[in-house]
Amino acid sequence: MSRAIKNIFTEGAISPVFISESIAKHATKKDIGAxxxxxxxxxxxxxxxxxxxxxxxxxxxxxVLEKMHEIREDIFLKYNLTCMHIHHSLGTVSAGEICLFVFTSSKHRIAAMEACNELVERIKSELQIWGREIFNDESHQWKVNK
Incomplete structure (x- = not known):
């Protein structure tokens, strides 16, 4: 079953309130165990x-959205997930703020944990998202992913 391409981008930091509300929405999904x-x-x-x-x-x-769609499809085929959510910041995010939120759910913990880990690794290695570090003195340089 092919799913629609989802927009993963959020302008600015991803707020703790958004994260907690995303988690809370899953309380009604009684087939999720992890x-x-x-x-x-x-x-x-x-x-x-x-x-x-x-x-x-x-x-x-x-x-990026087309590639993320391919990755989502791969992960859904590989792991028995109930759902998957990915949110990545665009624009400026200050030190201490959240820039990436990956959330996987399944009946059992191993599928949720392994899928989440693989998603993060593939996002970092396969998506054309660039980060420019802005320093306290207002100078900047392109960040190297590690």
């Missing part, structure tokens, strides 16, 4: 003596 959640947070790294204040995310959105 959730796995990954939250990516902006670190206040020090690079060459300068402190990261924020990261500004940009993407070639259409291409």
């Amino acid at each position: 959730h796995s959640i990954f939250l990516g947070q902006i670190r206040e790294d020090v690079v060459d003596g300068k402190t990261v204040a924020a990261i500004e995310y940009t993407a070639y959105e259409e291409m």
Whole structure:
């Protein structure tokens, strides 16, 4: 069953209220036995003596959404999931704020955990999303994913 292409992008940081409401909505889904959640947070790294204040995310959105759709389909085929939600920030996200929210649900924990982990790894390695580190002195540089 092919699913519709979903928009994964959120402008700015992903709020804790949005995350908690997303979790709460699943209380009515009685066939779920496990959730796995990954939250990516902006670190206040020090690079060459300068402190990261924020990261500004940009993407070639259409291409990313098509690739994310392929990844979603692969993950749904590989794991017995009830549902999957992915939210990634665009624009500026300050240190300490959430920029990536991946949420998988299934009847059993192993499927939810393994699917969540694979999703995060594939998002980081396969999606054309770029982050520009903005330092406290307002200088900037492109971030290298690790």
